[in-house]
Amino acid sequence: MxxxxxxxFFHIFRDRRSLIILxxxxxxxxxxxxxxxxxxxxxxxxxxxxxxxxxxxxxxxxKMLASGYFIIDSYLESENEIESIFRQGKIKAVVVxxxxxxxxxxxxxxxxxxxxxDATDPNTANTIASYAASVVRDYQAEINPDVALPLxxxxxxxxxxxxxxxxxxxxIPGTMTIILMLVSAMMTSISIxxxxxxxxxxxxxxxxxxxxxxxxxKVLPYILLASINAAVILLLGYFVFKMPMQGSLIALLGxxxxxxxxxxxxxxxxxxxxxxxxxxMMISLMGLMLPTIMLSGFVFPVDSMPWPLRVLSNVIPAKWxxxxxxxxxxxxxxxxxxxxxxxxxxxMTVALIGLSVKKYAIRLA
Amino acid sequence: xxxxxxxxxxSFGDVRALDRVTFxxxxxxxxxxxxxxxxxxxxxxxILTTLILPDSGHAVVAGHPITDYxxxxxxxxxxxxxxxxxxxLSVEENLKFFASIFGTTVxxxxxxxxxxxxxxxxxxxxxxxxLSGGMKQKLALSCALIHKPRVLFLDEPTTGVDPVSxxxxxxxLRRLRxxxxxxxxxxxxxxxxxxCDRVALIQQxxxxxxxxxxxxxxxxxxxxxxxxxxxxxxxxxxxxEYTYTRxxxxxxxxxxxxxxxxxxxxxxxxxxxxxxxHRDIEVSIIEPTIxxxxxxxAEKES
Amino acid sequence: MTASEPIxxxxxxxxxxxxxxxxxxxxxxxxxxxxxGFLGANGAGKTTAMKILIGISRPTxxxxxxxxxxxxxxxxxxxxxxxxxSQRFSLYNDLTIRENIEFFGGIYGLTTREIRDKAEALVxxxxxxxxFNRPISDLPLGWKQKLAFSVALLHDPKIIFLDEPTGGVDPVTRRMFWNMIYxxxxxxxxxxxxxxxxxxxxxxxxxxxxVDGKIEALDSPARLKEMYGVNSMNDVFLRLARxxxxxxxx
Numbered sequence: 001m002x003x004x005x006x007x008x009f010f011h012i013f014r015d016r017r018s019l020i021i022l023x024x025x026x027x028x029x030x031x032x033x034x035x036x037x038x039x040x041x042x043x044x045x046x047x048x049x050x051x052x053x054x055x056x057x058x059x060x061x062x063k064m065l066a067s068g069y070f071i072i073d074s075y076l077e078s079e080n081e082i083e084s085i086f087r088q089g090k091i092k093a094v095v096v097x098x099x100x101x102x103x104x105x106x107x108x109x110x111x112x113x114x115x116x117x118d119a120t121d122p123n124t125a126n127t128i129a130s131y132a133a134s135v136v137r138d139y140q141a142e143i144n145p146d147v148a149l150p151l152x153x154x155x156x157x158x159x160x161x162x163x164x165x166x167x168x169x170x171x172i173p174g175t176m177t178i179i180l181m182l183v184s185a186m187m188t189s190i191s192i193x194x195x196x197x198x199x200x201x202x203x204x205x206x207x208x209x210x211x212x213x214x215x216x217x218k219v220l221p222y223i224l225l226a227s228i229n230a231a232v233i234l235l236l237g238y239f240v241f242k243m244p245m246q247g248s249l250i251a252l253l254g255x256x257x258x259x260x261x262x263x264x265x266x267x268x269x270x271x272x273x274x275x276x277x278x279x280x281m282m283i284s285l286m287g288l289m290l291p292t293i294m295l296s297g298f299v300f301p302v303d304s305m306p307w308p309l310r311v312l313s314n315v316i317p318a319k320w321x322x323x324x325x326x327x328x329x330x331x332x333x334x335x336x337x338x339x340x341x342x343x344x345x346x347x348m349t350v351a352l353i354g355l356s357v358k359k360y361a362i363r364l365a
Numbered sequence: 366x367x368x369x370x371x372x373x374x375x376s377f378g379d380v381r382a383l384d385r386v387t388f389x390x391x392x393x394x395x396x397x398x399x400x401x402x403x404x405x406x407x408x409x410x411x412i413l414t415t416l417i418l419p420d421s422g423h424a425v426v427a428g429h430p431i432t433d434y435x436x437x438x439x440x441x442x443x444x445x446x447x448x449x450x451x452x453x454l455s456v457e458e459n460l461k462f463f464a465s466i467f468g469t470t471v472x473x474x475x476x477x478x479x480x481x482x483x484x485x486x487x488x489x490x491x492x493x494x495x496l497s498g499g500m501k502q503k504l505a506l507s508c509a510l511i512h513k514p515r516v517l518f519l520d521e522p523t524t525g526v527d528p529v530s531x532x533x534x535x536x537x538l539r540r541l542r543x544x545x546x547x548x549x550x551x552x553x554x555x556x557x558x559x560x561c562d563r564v565a566l567i568q569q570x571x572x573x574x575x576x577x578x579x580x581x582x583x584x585x586x587x588x589x590x591x592x593x594x595x596x597x598x599x600x601x602x603x604x605x606e607y608t609y610t611r612x613x614x615x616x617x618x619x620x621x622x623x624x625x626x627x628x629x630x631x632x633x634x635x636x637x638x639x640x641x642x643h644r645d646i647e648v649s650i651i652e653p654t655i656x657x658x659x660x661x662x663a664e665k666e667s
Numbered sequence: 668m669t670a671s672e673p674i675x676x677x678x679x680x681x682x683x684x685x686x687x688x689x690x691x692x693x694x695x696x697x698x699x700x701x702x703x704g705f706l707g708a709n710g711a712g713k714t715t716a717m718k719i720l721i722g723i724s725r726p727t728x729x730x731x732x733x734x735x736x737x738x739x740x741x742x743x744x745x746x747x748x749x750x751x752x753s754q755r756f757s758l759y760n761d762l763t764i765r766e767n768i769e770f771f772g773g774i775y776g777l778t779t780r781e782i783r784d785k786a787e788a789l790v791x792x793x794x795x796x797x798x799f800n801r802p803i804s805d806l807p808l809g810w811k812q813k814l815a816f817s818v819a820l821l822h823d824p825k826i827i828f829l830d831e832p833t834g835g836v837d838p839v840t841r842r843m844f845w846n847m848i849y850x851x852x853x854x855x856x857x858x859x860x861x862x863x864x865x866x867x868x869x870x871x872x873x874x875x876x877x878v879d880g881k882i883e884a885l886d887s888p889a890r891l892k893e894m895y896g897v898n899s900m901n902d903v904f905l906r907l908a909r910x911x912x913x914x915x916x917x
Contacts, residue, residue, distance in 0.1 A: 004770070004773075004774065006769075006770070007759065007762065007766070007770045010759075010761065010762050010766060011759070011761060011762075014761045015761070198449065198451075198452070199445060199446075199449040200449045200450070200451060202411075202416060202443070202445045202449060203443060203444075203445065203449045203463075203508075204466070205416060205438070206414045206415070206416065206438050206441060206443040207438055207439075207463075207466050207467060208435075208438060208439045208466065208467060208468060209466050400837070401808070401809070401835060401836055401837030401838070401840075402808050402835035402836065402837075403807055403808050404837075524834070524835065525831075525834065525863070526863075527707075527708035527863060527904075527908065528708075528863065528865060528901060528904050528905065528908070529708055529904070529905060529908045530708070532905065553834075553835045553836075554864075555838060556901075568837060569807075597849060597870065598849040598850065598852070598853050599853075601846065601849070614839075614842045615842055615845055615846070615849075615870060616842075616866060617865075617866035617867075617869035617870075617899070617900070618869040618888065618889070656838050659838055660838050660839050663837065663838075663839060664839070
């Protein structure tokens with residue numbers, strides 16, 4: 001028995017790849033988890049609509065900035081701008097100061113401060129609202145140290161795009177992204193790796209088939225499958241969970257197809273480095289799924305993460321796709337608003353395909 | 366010449382897989398690459414089918430240099446070891462698939478594979494993974510032939526297959542030569558050498574000799590004795606103590622013996638063994654087989 | 668050299684997979700100290716039969732004892748009393764010679780001292796001292812097989828089962844391997860071997876041939892050749908196996 005255990009250790013330590021997975025991966029994951037999981041918020045972009053323009057509003061804004069929770073993106077001139085700035089997706093909340101701020105604060109008037117939060121991510125929206133509220137309260141305490149509770153101001157909070165704060169509205173785009181990633185990337189890479197493993201790849205190579213044909217042949221069935229998956233999820237979301245579909249359906253389907261292709265190209269890239277199905281699966285799960293779940297903004301707000309992770313999250317295609325989905329479905333923005341996200345996905349796809357084609361061996365070695 | 370190999374060498378790290386290998390194969394020739402595992406046969410096949418590049422040397426296959434991989438890959442049939450078929454597709458489906466990637470149909474070249482395919486046709490709907498070794502082999506051969514290649518590469522097609530299937534397989538190969546196809550087969554079974562038109566004996570990356578089996582055995586160069594006895598083990602031990610013994614190896618029901626001298630006398634050896642207490646010993650002079658020749662050449666190399 | 672007691676006794680051994688009878692009521696005996704060749708075409712059922720005898724598969728019906736142990740009740744004892752070596756698996760490639768010996772010695776229940784002594788003797792005999800601490804993957808195939816054979820004998824088993832041990836090995840090493848087999852047989856170890864090399868069938872004291880799940884012939888090579896009026900075991904095989912009607916079991 002002891003001999004057997006020793007032998008297993010030998011096997012493990014001599015297999016460098018296993019070692020990386022056994023030790024490297026957990027460390028990376030702990031770091032990721034540690035930094036990524038946070039319910040706090042930081043560096044949230046907000047806009048200010050200041051109708052008071054007095055010392056109070058100035059002071060509150062100062063405090064907001066000082067708190068580190070918020071970054072002031074812009075100052076709005078009127079209510080009309082609120083909707084469009086939300087559509088643009090740059091800010092998560094608008095803080096509105098009523099015209100008679102100072103007087104109202106003193107008198108305990110609740111209309112003094114309004115926080116309008118983007119509730120496509122309900123958890124974050126809640127947090128933003130309560131943080132904003134606490135800053136205001138702080139200020140109140142500053143100016144009126146003697147004012148006891150019940151007379152404190154609670155800013156009015158309004159949630160846009162998801163007034164009931166339905167978690168599922170966040171959930172469906174996120175899940176769909178993950179599933180598409182899974183089906184497209186992982187399945188493709190496994191399928192190609194399987195050819196290598198059984199040796200049929202050798203025979204395929206020694207034939208008139210060009211490598212690009214082999215790859216295309218592998219990929220096309222999965223495009224179809226993934227599209228069906230996507231359609232099913234969307235239908236379920238719409239009919240069963242009453243997800244809104246504010247934006248253009250065509251744009252939705254088009255961008256979904258784009259994302260599927262992006263994920264597929266990732267799968268192909270993985271298959272060029274993986275020689276066995278097992279390896280392909282490992283890399284897909286550890287190297288792709290996990291970072292995607294952690295860093296795409298699906299579960300944990302990206303803005304709250306330390307900056308290296310925020311930078312990293314930009315590399316994750318899922319992140320951009322989720323933004324597109326939210327924009328199209330919940331906010332109903334037109335596709336032109338989302339051009340940046342779409343462009344990024346297209347560029348990623350092209351780069352991935354280019355890389356795969358280059359790495360794709362016409363020969364075995 | 367359908368295959369021309371000139372000074373091909375290939376190393377993997379420290380291991381020299383192929384060392385200046387040179388030989389050629391004519392159209393309509395059944396050429397055997399004979400040698401044990403680890404000899405470099407598979408590496409050579411991969412080079413000739415353009416799957417890997419050699420470190421040095423050149424080769425021409427079906428009239429194209431091996432750098433022109435596109436042209437070669439269109440004109441050759443390849444059956445790598447491990448029966449590379451799709452186990453979850455049926456016999457029929459496998460065949461249709463391989464025909465289609467070469468831009469042809471099963472019907473077009475059916476004549477070529479008919480003799481082979483009829484043997485597995487009753488099982489045509491069965492998944493390839495559920496076939497016996499002998500049948501997989503026949504299917505793999507059919508798939509390699511379906512596009513009527515000019516050159517056929519078969520890497521150890523008979524390994525691990527029972528003698529009956531092996532015999533049948535070689536009979537099929539011999540019939541294929543008639544169409545002008547050049548066939549390069551590798552095998553570790555020495556007895557298959559005589560079924561080829563010409564052979565190259567290869568061990569540890571080096572060609573020991575290239576010739577017909579008849580010529581190889583005639584150039585054996587020394588007399589060969591066959592000892593017949595009931596007591597193989599004891600006789601072997603005793604012969605090893607004989608002063609003139611150069612080599613003594615079991616060979617089926619005999620022992621093959623070579624002597625250090627040029628013209629040894631079989632009776633001398635018999636007497637020696639009788640004196641050691643062995644009754645019914647027979648010592649006769651025999652013609653060497655290809656295996657004897659291989660072993661002799663291999664010893665010379667090292 | 669050959670004592671007349673059977674060390675393997677098989678009676679009406681049958682193995683079915685669903686409606687398919689892989690091994691069809693075979694009966695035979697293997698005598699202590701003999702070299703017994705167990706032959707048959709692929710699909711004849713010999714691999715299945717062998718798996719039963721080495722204790723890793725359970726028969727559907729019939730009786731058998733190996734080294735005195737019952738194959739239904741005492742499979743653990745059987746595994747401890749036999750050595751096993753196959754073409755597909757022999758030793759662990761990424762472990763060194765020493766580590767392999769230590770591992771298998773441990774599995775067979777040898778003490779550290781015994782392992783050390785035997786390792787010493789083995790390495791000396793095979794001339795592998797300078798490779799003792801190198802991984803097995805460094806050795807050429809023939810040497811691996813010879814080493815595997817020696818390791819299978821580490822615990823001095825009474826019988827050793829060899830499953831196509833010389834596949835693909837060069838002719839010289841193949842014969843050296845058989846010399847080792849002869850030597851083991853001389854020391855009283857019973858050898859149960861399957862092979863596709865018909866010339867190796869000639870080395871056996873007796874040979875059995877399975878066709879379609881049944882034993883069609885069982886005798887010494889000399890008598891079999893006489894019976895069928897042929898000159899070689901290869902021809903005997905062709906006579907018998909050609910008529911096999913069925914394909915290999917997966």
